[in-house]
Amino acid sequence: MPVEQERNDVQSSESDTDDPRADQGHLARTAGEAVVRVAADLDRRLTRAAAPESLTATEVRFLRLAADPVPQSSLAALMGCDAPRISTLTRNLEARGVIARVVSRGDHRSRRAERTPAGREAGARVGRRLADSSPLLGVLDDHELVDLADLLGRIESRAAELPVHELP
Numbered sequence: 006m007p008v009e010q011e012r013n014d015v016q017s018s019e020s021d022t023d024d025p026r027a028d029q030g031h032l033a034r035t036a037g038e039a040v041v042r043v044a045a046d047l048d049r050r051l052t053r054a055a056a057p058e059s060l061t062a063t064e065v066r067f068l069r070l071a072a073d074p075v076p077q078s079s080l081a082a083l084m085g086c087d088a089p090r091i092s093t094l095t096r097n098l099e100a101r102g103v104i105a106r107v108v109s110r111g112d113h114r115s116r117r118a119e120r121t122p123a124g125r126e127a128g129a130r131v132g133r134r135l136a137d138s139s140p141l142l143g144v145l146d147d148h149e150l151v152d153l154a155d156l157l158g159r160i161e162s163r164a165a166e167l168p169v170h171e172l173p
Contacts, residue, residue: 040157043140046140047139047140048062050135050138050139050140051065051066051131051135053134053138054131054132054134054135054138055131057130057134058127058130058131059101060103060127060131063084063094064094064097064098065128065131066084067080067084067091067094067095067098067104067118068098068103068104068120068124068127068128068131069128070083070084071104071118071119071120071124072120072125072128074107074117074118074119075117075118076109076115076116076117077091077092077095077115077116077117077118078091078115080095080118091118095118098118098124102121102123102124103120103121103123103124103127104118104119104120104121104124105118105119105120105121106118106119107119141153
C-alpha cells in the first residue's frame, strides 16, 4: 500500500483509539515495511548495476567501503558479516585484480584492503549505472536526502542496541 494511503488511513483511525502506542506501533510497522520494500528494490538495482562487471551487490559494497584502505576487521563490522566472509571476499576480489591486500603502516601484522585502479574504475561504472536508475534521485532534494540519511542512521544506531529475537 502506498505510504500516502497509509498516512490517510492512520489519520482517519486516530480517532478510533485512545491508545497512542497503538498508533505508533501501526506507524512503525508501516514505515518499517516501506523501508524493507525500498531496501529490496535498491538491492535489486545494485545487483543489476553490478552484473556487467561480474560483481555481486555484496562485492560492490565491499569495493565502496574499501575506497580508503581499511582494516579487514573494520570491513567485517561495516558490512555486518564475520571475518571469514571478509577474508573470502578479499581473496576473490584480489584474484580478480580489483582489491589489493596491503600491510598496515601502523601494525605490520594487520592487512588492509585497498581498491586497485581496476577496482576504482569498476566501482565508478557500477555507481553511474546505479545513479541512472536510483529512485532516490529526482524524488528527494539534497536536504531531504541528508534528513533521510540522518533518520536511517538513528534507526541503525538504535537497532544495534536492541536484541534480535530468534524465531521459534
